[in-house]
Amino acid sequence: MISRLLLSAAMVAGACAAPAIAQPKQVLTHESLWMMKRVGAPVASPDGKWVVYSLSEPSYEKDGAVSDLWIVPTDGSAAPRRLTATKAGEGDPAWASDSRRIAFSAKREGDDVAQIYVLDLAGGEARRVTSIPTGAGKPIWRPDGQAILFESAVYPGAMDAAANKKAAEERKARKYNMRVYEHFPIRYWNDWLDDKRPSLWLQPLAEGAPARDILSATKLAQADGFGGNAQSDGGMTLAPVWSPDGKEIIFTATTERWNAAHARVNFGLYRMPADGGEPVLVTPTPGEYGDMKFTPDGKSLIFKYNSQGEEVYDLARLQRVAWPAGGAAMPLTGAFDREVDGYAVTPDSRTLYLTVPDAGMENLYRVAVSGGTPELVIAPKVGGYAGIDIPSDTKSTQIIASYGSSVNPAEIVRIDPAAKRHKNLTNVNTALAATIDWASPxxxxxxxxxxxxxxxxxxxxxxxxxxxxxxxxxxxxxxxxxxxxxxxxxxxxxxxxxxxxxxxxxxxxxxxxxxxxxxxxxxxxxxxxxxxxxxxxxxxxxxxxxxxxxxxxxxxxxxxxxxxxxxxxxxxxxxxxxxxxxxxxxxxxxxxxxxxxxxxxxxxxxxxxxxxxxxxxxxxxxxxxxxxxxxxxxxxxxxxxxxxxxxxxxxxxxxxxxxxxxxxxxxxxxxxxxxxxxxxxxxxxxxxxxxxxxxxGAPEVKGGPLAAPGISAKQD
Missing domain, CATH: 3.40.50.1820 (Alpha/Beta hydrolase fold, catalytic domain)
Known part of the structure; x- marks a missing residue:
């Protein structure tokens, strides 16, 4: 057993790490763990040539941490290079259909709140494209590349940017500080909730074109209990996607938010015209929806669905709705008794690749878009895959993902399902990991x-x-x-x-x-x-x-x-x-x-x-x-x-x-x-x-904060 423990770590280092000069093994410390750079989830360009990802460089110093966007070719022909270099971190990177432009959200110098920026890989600095007083996040390109959909939390009754700015100024001018609630919930994780609601905005990219709130004026958005899925930062998301023809927007929302104190809160999957109009249900069944994706041929909408029953746990299962017809959803994974963590669709719209947690690992499966029993493709000996992505406009399937384990910090990889192995596209921490004296569980x-x-x-x-x-x-x-x-x-x-x-x-x-x-x-x-x-x-x-x-x-x-x-x-x-x-x-x-x-x-x-x-x-x-x-x-x-x-x-x-x-x-x-x-x-x-x-049998812990090794408590 012991030899297997040590062998498994050596196998992972050999399979995933770049060649490194042999170094004496070091004991893991908080410093070596915390200061490891952190590689974000990969986002592949539609043409399959590039992967963009965030890279966080931690620091113990206040405001010392750095997070920027990096890019690497999917064929591994060149080393990764930095795309951005600012104090503000970038979030939610998204490719335009031309595989040349990237949109992201950031709060840069001069911004009171986060806005949407567009970076052209042909050269030049990122250009800010929104100026919304309530902030802008989660950009999604319209399929023709001429407009961007984004989310913003808006004030009750405010239908445009000017009204939201006025509402914000009025609240700032109040001489008292008080929160008012008439419904549950009132808090989430570490934030008190306020009365702002999520909305969808459209920003045309024509010079001088204003952003427009396309959802707040609808009866759905004005309904009591309207909301989106809660996020860890205290906000809500409607998780929108564009229809393949760019004429509709699909999102998930609830009108049962105020039921949270006495019942499950169910959501609906909605569709609405991109130029405005009342949303209608895509499929009639209430529950919880998420991770919507269209097949590249535009004929199917795929999503995770949770029935929200009266159990302590329900598996979120993949389902499919015919598009543009909508209607009843069809389960895709049959009696598969595991939850799908992530999935991606092949360019021919025939196959889904799935990442699935199983007994401490995260394995790669595949299943037909038409449905069936998922087939195991790769079961890594240690660790597993996450953040799976497949470019939509390539002739052959390219599977991009993150791979990591407890002794291998996550890196971006390209998976070869036929050979049942992967190739690293990044090696940010592999050399450092090889110097640490640790073994896989x-x-x-x-x-x-x-x-x-x-x-x-x-x-x-x-x-x-x-x-x-x-x-x-x-x-x-x-x-x-x-x-x-x-x-x-x-x-x-x-x-x-x-x-x-x-x-x-x-x-x-x-x-x-x-x-x-x-x-x-x-x-x-x-x-x-x-x-x-x-x-x-x-x-x-x-x-x-x-x-x-x-x-x-x-x-x-x-x-x-x-x-x-x-x-x-x-x-x-x-x-x-x-x-x-x-x-x-x-x-x-x-x-x-x-x-x-x-x-x-x-x-x-x-x-x-x-x-x-x-x-x-x-x-x-x-x-x-x-x-x-x-x-x-x-x-x-x-x-x-x-x-x-x-x-x-x-x-x-x-x-x-x-x-x-x-x-x-x-x-x-x-x-x-x-x-x-x-x-x-x-x-x-x-x-x-x-x-x-x-x-x-070390000395008893008592008194003030424990000092760092070699430093007196007074000095610490």
Whole structure:
């Protein structure tokens, strides 16, 4: 087994990395992880000659990070080159049909809000094409290349740019500061929601032509409860696409937004004339729609559809509607029991290539546009593919994607499905990755005492010696509808946790995704006890299978739902020497009443809190506060509205009431995740200090913030 662990990392380095001078292997540090450049998703030109992507260059210094657009030929004949070089980062790059011009959104010097810019590869600087007071984002070229569709959040009753400017000025002039709400929801992730609504604007590219709001005047947009899909920045998107002839716009929207407190919010898939007019439904079935794409021949509209049933989880499945007829949608993937992460259509409009998460990996599949059972094309030995794109105007199929793993930062690749391999188009971090002493995770399965098969991964520390015994860090993923992927992450990075000399164990408990719809749904009415029991069994199994793991010397931790589980472990077991909980709920009632959404929690717990379901109390960790004994490190972001601070304060109060050794870290600038570089570095410093005391006998962690190694607390 050990040789396989080391061999898998060597195979990936040989297959994906550019030749590099041999260097001594280095232990992964926060600095080496954080400062890795980050390669964005590829966007291929229609003619198949180019790929544009964003490249982020991080920094610990305030305003020191840089993000620009880069371009590389799809045949790998030349090295990537930078397209932009400004302080402002560019977002949402989109190619014109001529494969010569690129549109993107950016807030550049002189802009109060983001605007749309167009860059001509023939030469010259990017040209700003919009001047909208409410900002412009997500540009989409009309098929003829003479206009751009974009989204903007507008004020109620404002039908044009002048009215929106006036509304903004009036609000700025108010002498008071107050938010007013009459409906749920009121918050999302880390933002308070306001009364602005998403709209669609058309910007002709003729000199001096003004942008026009084509949606706000419609009855649909003025309906109570109108909105789009929520985004992590607090905004909403209608996710529009152009019809192949450029005469219509297709988008997804809801008029049920105000139902969020008591029901699922369903969406419709709409079409409307590009020059204005009332939207009508493309297909009659309500649900949740996303990732719309037309086949290059213009005969089919493909999209992801989720039925929004009364379950805790529904697979989003691919469907197809005939175009321009519309009507009933046809499922494309039949009984395929996996969720499609991304997909792209071949130029002949006959085949879809799919990226599909499966047991920690992300595999490549294909299926006919007419429908059928997806066929596995490539199952990488480690990591997987994401961000798949296929140029639409080429004679043969070119598959462009990102490839990465937990020991290979994502790079842009071109996939050869016949040879079942890929070729790197970028090598931004491959040389650096080859210098780090890390190995791909080892995978194992076991069957629980209830007969359910559970997938697990372990990560070993640097300078790993199988003859030694290592302390164990059990890491529990959030969600619960997510999974432990063989990919690099900044938050709770597997190898950074292991770098101090620990084996890290990760378990995809019941409720995780990548194992079929029934597996994800089985967490209903058992939100904590069942998954926690499976994690505890996984620890026992790991101890039996791997002689180098010391399960008697173990700590456990997690964030978000992983933090919920951490609190549950505090309440129900004393097998762990310490616990780390970030953004964890302690009382299902507190979480229901203060979080940014609540109805889904009722579905998971068997009804509203005032009903007869015992889950609300039976599976709240605070119910068992008298049993709390394990030393616990609590961390939370003050701006977190998904798991609000009240949960962490309740956990803290209980620990203090029971006189359990505990430490509370509040990050005032953080939200659900700790994203600022210095905050992140300090978070890892504190976690490693906590683990070192309880697993290695290091000095007790107490007092002010832990100092960096070699620096006194006063100096730090």
């Amino acid at each position: 080892d995978h194992f399965w076991f069957t629980t005492d209830k007969g359910r098969r559970i997938h697990n991964m372990i990560v070993t520390p640097p300078a790993f010696d199988p003859a030694k015994k290592y302390p164990l860090m059990v890491l529990m993923h959030g969600g619960p509808a997510s999974s432990n992927m063989d990919q690099i992450g900044l938050r709770w990075n597997y190898h950074l946790l292991a770098s101090a000399g620990y084996v890290v164990l990760m378990t995809d408990y019941t409720g995780s995704t990548g194992y079929g719809e029934a597996f994800s749904r089985a967490i209903k009415l058992d939100p904590l006890r069942g998954p926690a029991n499976e994690i505890n069994q996984a620890v026992d199994e790991a101890g039996k299978r791997y002689a180098f793991i010391d399960t008697a010397n173990a700590c456990i931790g997690g964030a978000s739902y992983g933090g919920h589980l951490a609190n549950w472990m505090e309440a129900t077991t004393t097998r762990y020497k310490c616990i780390v909980s970030h953004a964890g709920e302690v009382d299902l009632l507190t979480q229901w009443g203060t979080s940014d959404f609540n109805y889904g929690r009722e579905v998971a717990s068997g009804g509203p809190p005032w009903g007869d379901s015992p889950v609300w109390r039976d599976q709240s960790p605070i119910t068992y506060g008298k049993d709390w004994k394990t030393p616990m490190l609590l961390t939370a972001g003050e701006r977190d509205f998904r798991v609000p601070l009240a949960n962490t304060l309740e956990t803290w109060s209980t620990l203090q009431r029971m006189q359990v050794p505990s430490r509370l870290l509040i990050f005032p600038d953080a939200w659900h995740w700790i994203t600022k570089p210095e905050d992140s570095r300090q978070f890892y410093r504190e976690v490693q200090g906590w683990l070192a005391h309880y697993l290695k």
